[in-house]
Amino acid sequence: MQTNLTSLIKDTHEGKEAEAILRSCVHCGFCLATCPTYQILNDELDSPRGRIYLMKEVLEGKIATQKTQLHLDRCLTCRGCETTCPSGVRYGKLIDICRKVVENQVTRNIQIKTIRYVLQKILPNPIFFTILLKIGQATKYLLPKRIQSSIPSRARNAGLWPPARHKRKMLALDGCVQPAIAPNINAATARILDRIGISLIKVKKENCCGAISYHLNAQQDGLNYMRHNIDAWWPYLDNSINNGVEGIVMTASGCGVTVKEYGNYLKYDEAYADKAAQVSDLTKDISEVLNNETEKLASLFYNTKSCTKESNLTFHSPCTLQHGLKIRGVVENILTIAGFNLILAQDDNICCGSAGTYSILQPQLSQQLLENKIKALTYKQPTQIVTANIGCLTHLQSSTPLIIKHWIEVLDEKLHSH
DSSP: OOOOOOHHHHTSHHHHHHHHHHHHOOOOOGGGGGOHHHHHHOOGGGSHHHHHHHHHHHHTTOOOOHHHHHHHHTOOOOOHHHHHOTTOOOHHHHHHHHHHHHHHHSOOOHHHHHHHHHHHHHTTOHHHHHHHHHHHHHTGGGSOHHHHTTSOOOOOOOOOOOOSOSSEEEEEOOOSSHHHHOTHHHHHHHHHHHHTTEEEEEOTTOOOOSHHHHHTTOHHHHHHHHHHHHHHHHHHHOTTTOOOEEEEEESSHHHHHHHTTHHHHTTTOTTTHHHHHHHHHHEEEHHHHHHTTHHHHHHHHHTTSTTSOOOEEEEOOOHIIIIISOOOSHHHHHHHHTTOEEEOOTTTTSOOSOTTTHHHHSHHHHHHHHHHHHHHHHTTOOSEEEESOHHHHHHHHTTOSSOEEEHHHHHHHHHHTO
16 A cells, blocks of 8 residues: 655654555455454445545644544454454554544543543543442442443452462462452462462562553553563573563453564664563463463363363453464363363354453443444353453453353362362
8 A cells, every 4th residue: 555644744753654554454454354343334334344434534734633533443353353354454553643642633532531531530540430439349239230231240269379389380460440359369370370380479669551541542561561660570581580481461452462572562662662672571361371381271170171061151351362472272172171161152252242341441342342242252051251361351251141151260169069
């Protein structure tokens, strides 16, 4: 695709990156078939190809309008189009760049602006979020029904976190909302890793991965969260200190895809570029860690298979796992090794509608996607549904009586019960 970017952005780092991405797109249209919003709205401008056309116009100097902003806001950034694209267009990066440009040109109404600001300040702050969550849980049944379903139930007891006793060590990202909603996820991860000879270490000074702020166009705030995490992890990762930490474990794929890209986000920051690249290299989703230990896992679960009732289990693969991290089939293989009867979901490549803050900012589209996803997940009547991302977990739970868990929790439960 030919481009002629405006001089205001052409020679910037973002402009050069955007130009390269735009030129890689051949407008073939393969992405339309896998775009969730295009499937619902059937509007070319609510497809990746149509949005790329809009973004090209803006970057070439055409002033953005509220209509332009609306079409970009409607994008879930699920990156399903990246999986489908034969040309390797890095659509997710392009829309991040262009959303910021549009944000500077188009004034939002005060209501939307306030909501976005509150989300940006509350969600990444574990203290604020936990306080508001507890208030919401305490007053849940006094609220309108449409709000009740979106408030998670009280968290299950996390149980014991094994002491650091193994030579092999990894760090855990606690994240911002997961400790309040589902503290058992990381605790279960620590117990599973402990059984295969790896100690999982909490790092107290870490914070939000930066994704929420960055994708709400508060990009400098997002980058500062990333820098803060690098500073918190670095004493454990610096080879000169020789702590023996071999990786950073992600149990929320939404956080994982962001931390895995720290090297790209901070590549022009002289003080952090090298450290960010190393952090990205050391970041692993928990499925990747366990996939390298399948013999040990098979041994652990060998004695549980014959004495455990067969469970029909459906795995919901988050977009951040399959499209962002490009991890497909790995969790399914691990669950099969553990003896679960895995039911494959229909249309498993389509987003559930959670997408960070999307369910709050685009509720109608999000709810339609959620209804479609629940139908696809429950079509063959599983006894359990598991997923790999806290945002998807809470979103799915709001629409089904089935208990939704992280897949690492069901592994831990199965081992604990025998």
